[in-house]
Amino acid sequence: MTPDEKHIKRINKYLTSINVLYNDLVREIALLVVNLKVSEKLFRFKDYSRITKAVSEALMTYNNGLLSKIRTYTEYEWDFANQKVNDLLTDNMNAIKPKIPTTAYDSKMREISKQSQNKKALEVFQERKNGKFTVSERVWNITKQAKENLEFAIDDAFKEGMSAQDLARKIKGNLNNPDALFRRVRDKHGNLQLSKNAKAFHPGQGVYRSAHKNAMRLAANEINTAYRQSEQLRIQGNNDVVGQKINLSPQHKVYDMCDELAGSYPKDFNWSSWHVGCKCFRTMILKSPSELITEINNGQNQSPESSANFVSGVPDNFNSWLSENRETLEKRKSKPYFLEENKKFVS
Structure with a gap:
């Protein structure tokens, strides 16, 4: 398996971990709302004061967890790319080692090793703005969208007497198809009542209506870009x-x-x-x-x-x-x- 094939395989593994993070959020929210006496109006967490603090904490745990995983996995792939380039350049030098002086070989190997020490560049990469937003700002926007997605999903899923497990299952099913979910909730409550909230379901170019899909998209893109940018620095720095x-x-x-x-x-x-x-x-x-x-x-x-x-x-x-x-x-x-x-x- 080539280094790049291993890179793709690792990304898929990282995304599995991020999927677990979202599943944990859904399960925790279901436990919080399952025993509520829900009114007929559109469900909003802010209308149920006894759970609002716990909901905010659950969302912040998800936000911090997502950001932490993206930062950790981008660092992993940054280092893997460095090692990939090191191995290639080392193999290149080893192939000609018998035909050059030992001192020259040692000097070139030190140069290769020194070029891989680019942690400062990783920090700059992780804090950069892509378009108008940093990664942490994009994660926060996804968390806010997740809250809105969950409110719509709970509104549609909630039935008296459901267990937390059944509610979590129903919420997850709704979240898998936010377009259909929006139509059902809109029909249930009417366009006028949803007019302000509908903005959450009109995302911009390259953005999904599903917060979870946006999280997976952002994570995969950041992790892959870290790997490629680490390669890029090494390519530009070696004659x-x-x-x-x-x-x-x-x-x-x-x-x-x-x-x-x-x-x-x-x-x-x-x-x-x-x-x-x-x-x-x-x-x-x-x-x-x-x-x-x-x-x-x-x-x-x-x-x-x-x-x-x-x-x-x-x-x-x-x-x-x-x-x-x-x-x-x-x-x-x-x-x-x-x-x-x-x-x-x-x-």
Whole structure:
């Protein structure tokens, strides 16, 4: 199994843990509300003063747990990416070790080790704003949406005499299809009463009506981006890397933009994915063994441009894709991340 295949497998494992976090929230909320005497009006936690504090605590536990898991898992994948690059560069050096001086080999190995010490960059990554919001702000928005989702789900699920277990099961079933849930609650209470609350069910571009889906989407994207950004720093910081190739995942079955954008790119083309959920992966393009041996034996550390393998520009298919999609892209309020990060390559 390749390092990138292991990376995808780990993400799936992390998401299982985040799913448990949401299940725990639903179960705890069900225990809090099951013995309430519920009125006929639209269910809102704030109308039941004896549970409002406990509900707030449960939501804060979920919020803090989600943020903590995202931070922990992004750090894990940051380190795994560092190790992946270390292994590649080490293997590259070991292949030419007999043909270069021992002192030069030791020096290059120290350089590789030093480049992996980029924890400060991880901290900057974790605190960055993506668009208008930091990750902690996005998690808080998801928590607020989770509260609204739960209120709609409880309104529809609640029946006198239900056990907490049955109520939790019914709530979870409702949360799996928030569109249908909204229609049922709207029909039950009428449009006028729901007009203010309906905003929660009109999310922006790239956002689901389900808080849980948004949590899973955010976590998967952050964890994958951490892995790719750690790779990116190492690629940019090492002269032996002269380009990068972005490849289709073996699991890629349906033709989409990934097929149209795959290819060899400059090493400073900032890439983490083509779209949310993208499973494409990159391989590093290195100086040839003969170039590296000659360079080291001459006591040089040549720039990437010196290599015959150097990738100087984006592939033609990237420019073709831009031309074909320019009109659609110009209408979008937010541009794809890889375009925002690579403006110098966008003609």
